[in-house]
Amino acid sequence: MTTSLAPQTDLDPMRTPAAAAAHRIASGTAAPDDSGGAPALSVRDLVLEYPDGERGVLRALDEVSLDLHAGTFTALVGPSGSGKSSLLAVAAGLVPPTSGTVTVAGRELTGLSRTERTGLRGREIGVIFQQPNLIPSLTAAEQLELSVHLDRDATRADRKAARDRAMALLERVDLADQAGKRPHQLSGGQRQRVNIVRALMASPALLLVDEPTSALDRERSAAVVDLLGALTRDEGTATLMVTHDHEFLAATDRTLNMVDGRLTD
Numbered sequence: 001m002t003t004s005l006a007p008q009t010d011l012d013p014m015r016t017p018a019a020a021a022a023h024r025i026a027s028g029t030a031a032p033d034d035s036g037g038a039p040a041l042s043v044r045d046l047v048l049e050y051p052d053g054e055r056g057v058l059r060a061l062d063e064v065s066l067d068l069h070a071g072t073f074t075a076l077v078g079p080s081g082s083g084k085s086s087l088l089a090v091a092a093g094l095v096p097p098t099s100g101t102v103t104v105a106g107r108e109l110t111g112l113s114r115t116e117r118t119g120l121r122g123r124e125i126g127v128i129f130q131q132p133n134l135i136p137s138l139t140a141a142e143q144l145e146l147s148v149h150l151d152r153d154a155t156r157a158d159r160k161a162a163r164d165r166a167m168a169l170l171e172r173v174d175l176a177d178q179a180g181k182r183p184h185q186l187s188g189g190q191r192q193r194v195n196i197v198r199a200l201m202a203s204p205a206l207l208l209v210d211e212p213t214s215a216l217d218r219e220r221s222a223a224v225v226d227l228l229g230a231l232t233r234d235e236g237t238a239t240l241m242v243t244h245d246h247e248f249l250a251a252t253d254r255t256l257n258m259v260d261g262r263l264t265d
């Protein structure tokens with residue numbers, strides 16, 4: 001955590017988005033497109049079963065395999081209850097699968113201890129849920145800087161780097177002039193933009209987004225999806241977005257369909 005926030009070399013992942021993407025490509029953990037290299041997310045034969053009273057088990061994910069590469073924006077659609085949020089939860093390392101593997105930025109999540117998994121999630125995985133879960137008492141800038149403030153080992157240079165990164169990201173989403181406002185002083189669209197860039201603070205390889213637009217009107221929803229696409233390319237993340245809204249699929253590079261826990265292209 002400490003070192004990842006301190007700019008050290010030109011290839012420091014925190015320094016610039018381009019450097020972050022270049023670093024991932026150089027280190028073999030990502031490819032600039034779908035043409036080759038290790039994916040940012042690789043899922044193999046993933047099964048997730050929940051205990052289900054009389055019927056025994058409910059299979060929420062059924063032999064799911066998937067690769068996502070750096071700089072690509074993928075939509076995940078499918079009926080309610082088909083397993084979309086379950087896939088995101090397992091890919092984020094929040095829920096252990098029944099069987100199968102999840103590899104993020106070249107490291108197999110499923111083989112890590114809880115502490116290692118939390119560390120990897122902090123560095124390489126950004127998660128965005130439909131409702132911005134911002135902390136009411138913190139300003140927009142403080143929401144982004146929170147993890148470095150909670151890190152007891154963070155140096156003064158780490159804090160400065162976090163502040164610079166937070167301001168650059170807020171500027172990127174036209175919120176530089178709102179940096180000192182608390183959530184209740186922001187509009188719904190502004191809150192969602194803070195939520196989005198907060199997930200990008202650590203320059204994650206993988207960005208998992210669950211229905212980011214369901215609390216927004218049509219115009220603001222389109223703007224949020226366009227922004228996610230632009231940030232995916234600028235930051236070099238592999239982005240997986242669950243959406244119910246087929247109108248937004250044109251803004252993505254690829255659409256995956258989930259039906260009864262199975263994926264189809």
Ligand SMILES: Nc1ncnc2c1ncn2[C@@H]1O[C@H](COP(=O)(O)OP(=O)(O)OP(=O)(O)O)[C@@H](O)[C@H]1O
Pocket residue numbers: 050051058060078079080081082083084085086087
């Ligand atoms: N914690 C849980 N315990 C038991 N069953 C669960 C749990 N979470 C989800 N499920 C079941 O797993 C299946 C997949 O749920 P999931 O939330 O992944 O669907 P979804 O595709 O995200 O649906 P929606 O579009 O409504 O959000 C559903 O049948 C759901 O009831």
Ligand SMILES: [Mg+2]
Pocket residue numbers: 084085086210
């Ligand atoms: Mg869901």
